Amino acid sequence: MAAITSDRDSIRIRVPHWSSPRHPIYSLETRRRIQNRVIGLLQLGCMPAIFAATMLALAGIVGTMLVTQMMYSSSWYDYQYVIPVILGWAAGTMALIQLGAGAMANILVIAQAAPIISGEVELQSWGLLRTTTLSLREIFFAKYAAILTQFRTPLFALMLLRVISTLTIILLVGYSIIQDMFYYQTWAEWLRQVARFRWLPVFVAAVPWLVFYAGQPVIQLLLNTALGMAASAYARTRGQAVAAGLVLRLGVWVTTGLLNGSAIFVLNYLSSQWRYPSYVGMGLPYLPEWLDLWSTWLTVAFYGASVLAAQMGMILVALGLSLRRARTLVG
């Protein structure tokens, strides 16, 4: 580990040696211009495209809804309904933009990562690289870090979009709380609800899911780069590596989708057996309310944490396999 002095001398950020600009492999890979012009343009245009799509969509939603409401509303009373509708549309549209932009970024990351080792093998420079004093681990992780660095701009845009959509959803929740709680309950009733801590299990479950949601762009970048490097290590040419990387990503996507669907189904089934034993014919009494609440939300929290851990595990496995394969490569 090396200490890199940042622009201000007072701030010192410790980064691994292989991800510092002084490392020759990292420096070469980060400065290397993208060979494919289309990929280069897509990479550069990613952030403006995300911002433009979000801005135009939100402006369109706000403008259309407000104009429609102004034409047909008779009083201010109606606006309390239109604002949650606008917020809901905005959140949904941003989710769609995230999906599209995320998919495009995934493909770009794999297209960028896949040729990074296979290209060296194809050009027969991998062997030369291995004769230097740099260790395999350093070479491998310097390349990995360089790809991550090249995608920091799209990553920033995707993270920003996550933050914006999260805040919009929080506002939407605020509106539903105000309509359900303030208007239909007295202050005393509302305070009693707070004092009973019924919100605590929901809060506990929300934390891992919030981390999961907010961290997805970073985790997806790490995962896709690792998958791209795995494809790169196992393929002999750049073309093969790109194709293998994209197929691998698609395979992982389909598999995780199926696994998640199955896990949700099984958990739902087990939960219903546990929570409603009389209903399913077991003849047992229903659970106490607190146990029902905590067991449900803790399951949700555990599931969120498990998915997060599985994604981390996949990254480590892909990196470990790639490193192991790279050790045996000749070229």
Added chain:
Amino acid sequence: MSDQTVPPTPAAAPVATQRRARRWSRVRWRRMVQIGCLPLTTIMAAGLVVSFSLLSYGAPPSWIGDPRSYIIAGRLGVSAAILFALQLVYHWINGLLAANAGAQAARGQGRSLRSRLRIVRRRFLVPVLATVLLRLGVVLVIVLVMLYAYTRVFGAPIDLSFPDWIERNRDEVLFAGAMLAVVIPYWLINPFLRVRFSTALGALAGTWSPRSDERTSLALSARLGVGLVGVLALLWGGAILFLIMLSVSNPASRYTYSPYRSYQPLSAAQLSLAALVIVAVLLAGQVMLTAMFTRLAQQRLGRPRATQRKRLAALVESGESEKPAVPDETDLTA
């Protein structure tokens, strides 16, 4: 073998000639835009307005009681919508192009940045005037609406089917009209301010990269990002404000189910005042931020880049000699 003269290929032409040819082409293109922008905009806007008006409101349906009001109101509405949409497109594209031009101007060591930005702004004068022309068209349509609705200049007043509250609260409408008289001048000069702001913003964003294509990407991102911040300010600001108002008082408790005695937390006068404050804040922000961004861009260009500093530090640490600095590009005609 015959002694044939091989025509020079573009690849074989000297680099300076190629560059001159490219430059000539760019200059010619810019001149064409400057010459053709205003006439083209006028013809396009007039063509769209006339064709859509005739297509949409050519003949009134049989169930319309007052065909004259129907046709005039419809055509005025269509005209206003087309002109508004066109000016919006022009305004948006001008901002993006100005940001890109500002980013490309952010070269050298910052001493000539203000002159470069002035040249960029001068180049955008005609497209900006086209935007102002379209906005004047919108204002003209609004004036026509008022004349048709409230005076006998063009015959009997027509029924525009305004919302009930406008008919009910004429005094407040007049007050809102006075507020519009203040807001519209700002709206008309806004394209000039937007180009100034966008060039400065683009220049500041462009200081983060020495490469031309990256500067374009950064400038567009910055310009679109600021637009996004504006939309989010409207969305979140409005939502939070309304949430606070709804928390303080439940409108359902005051709702009378009568459209003539509806609950209004703010009067038209208060709303107009709020609009004026918003315009003042926007105006001050555009002017002050432009100056700030230009100054920041100059300062950033004046300093050696962070990557250069790191490289120099690495060279000094490794004991190698220092490489020559990047020459300053002060030639404005380059």
